[in-house]
């Protein structure tokens with residue numbers, strides 16, 4: 035870019051004018067206050083924003099109505115020690131203050147003091163000169179910059195916003211429970227190690243792999259493991275870091291990232307949360323997002339720009355595959371997709387084994403039992419669980435983690451923080467009857483998971499809890515099992531109704547009823563488990579990773595809708611009758627269990643079953659088959 039002096043003059047004019055106005059008493063106090071404070075290091079506002087994003091800013095002292103700031107920063111670029119640096123702030127700093135608050139930076143404002151004459155003179159001359167000097171510098175920089183995107187100030191140039199690890203030190207053995215993904219990636223490792231083998235026969239090496247899966251399932255870990263196995267550098271950036279306040283910054287970051295990657299090929303470029311940039315373009319409500327679209331376009335351009343054999347493999351991760359722009363998924367971009375799911379029982383066991391390696395765990399602990407108790411846990415949850423247990427063990431001054439600490443940690447992860455139990459009162463007894471209702475119905479029904487414990491110690495939202503031991507991963511559940519589940523979920527309300535009477539039933543069953551209705555409805559509309567027949571009338575309610583509903587619209591007639599409602603009602607009604615019957619028939623047992631529960635607050639599964647066995651004619655054998663599960 036060539037700049038004539040005419041342009042320079044033209045450009046500098048408004049700044050000089052602005053400087054003149056500012057000079058009218060606005061800046062001198064600051065100059066005075068600051069110059070007594072620090073040496074002469076300063077940085078641009080753009081640089082400052084970058085430091086802020088990196089979390090390197092520790093404290094900000096605002097001077098002169100927030101036109102100038104002294105910041106305390108620490109970071110690798112500053113030699114890892116705290117430095118005081120002066121920053122000129124743009125006139126409107128309100129936005130900045132909000133941002134500082136969000137980043138939890140210590141802010142302090144200093145009132146203006148009247149200034150000495152000399153300082154004011156120096157300040158007056160200094161400011162316009164500095165601005166001019168800065169402008170010249172800027173123009174010279176943009177003249178040499180390869181980007182040429184015409185960015186104002188230095189925002190366009192990013193420094194070290196991506197991380198680079200020369201060696202991740204992570205290998206495939208550190209990632210467990212995702213065998214298919216590992217197999218898929220074994221190939222990628224070979225591409226990186228011996229590209230010649232593929233190029234010799236004319237194979238095009240894939241450029242991009244997209245990792246899809248819920249949070250905490252080990253996507254980042256897998257990407258690092260690939261780099262580790264192939265011993266290549268690992269560049270990583272998060273999609274959200276691309277999206278910035280200023281249009282064009284993201285695009286220039288993408289350029290920088292790939293420039294660095296090319297210099298270090300072969301290597302892995304990992305883009306986390308790619309959905310932040312890779313969203314379907316032009317779909318934003320109220321207009322698209324220019325910045326994001328520019329960034330995405332740049333990313334696509336970069337990926338198209340390098341040939342398959344440059345040795346860069348881009349791995350991106352997301353848990354929102356549904357929102358990705360289809361251009362990302364075209365051949366030559368992220369044409370390979372690997373799904374990483376929440377681990378199953380064996381996967382959990384393997385992950386636990388990996389994370390138990392560096393912990394002192396008592397020999398009485400069975401990882402298999404933990405794996406059984408934790409269906410639905412992701413790899414990160416399991417890692418966190420063992421860590422919580424280790425912390426608890428240390429706090430208790432024990433030398434190895436026992437099952438007790440692990441149990442406590444699982445409860446905390448599953449149901450939230452423990453609260454304080456109620457004092458003995460009518461409502462405590464009511465909760466006790468409710469929980470014992472669930473537990474007794476669950477125990478006496480065929481096809482139901484065994485009770486693990488019943489407790490009156492509140493956790494999270496729940497005031498009492500009945501835990502059932504999940505017997506295996508619930509991939510295939512029979513009709514009889516669902517019916518039993520519905521019946522035991524109704525056991526709480528049934529007990530309230532029988533013991534305290536219709537007018538006394540509480541809102542405590544709200545959650546149970548929600549679960550019951552949803553199960554019954556799914557039986558009818560998804561699993562073909564009603565007299566409507568084997569039809570799939572509604573799609574899966576929740577999309578795999580989102581945890582939100584996708585409105586698919588109904589594809590059936592109004593008559594069928596009425597049928598569905600009737601069937602759902604019928605299932606729930608009959609299950610409720612079974613639950614009421616079980617409670618009535620076992621009133622003495624239930625009263626006894628409630629007395630124990632109110633006294634001890636927790637009854638574990640074995641103790642519970644022993645008491646049940648004392649009162650029921652066929653010990654340890656379920657006596658009830660829900661009316662529905664027999665035939666229909």
Ligand code: ADP
Nearest residue numbers: 208209210249250251252253254255413414417
């Ligand atoms: P994601 O990127 O999918 O959100 P991460 O890779 O960041 O998940 O996982 C977070 C942490 O959880 C990892 O550092 C690791 O300790 C643990 N973890 C997750 N999945 C696994 C796994 N499959 N095997 C071993 N550890 C795992």
Ligand code: MG
Nearest residue numbers: 253254306351
């Ligand atoms: Mg991650």
Ligand code: ZN
Nearest residue numbers: 526542543546
């Ligand atoms: Zn309940």
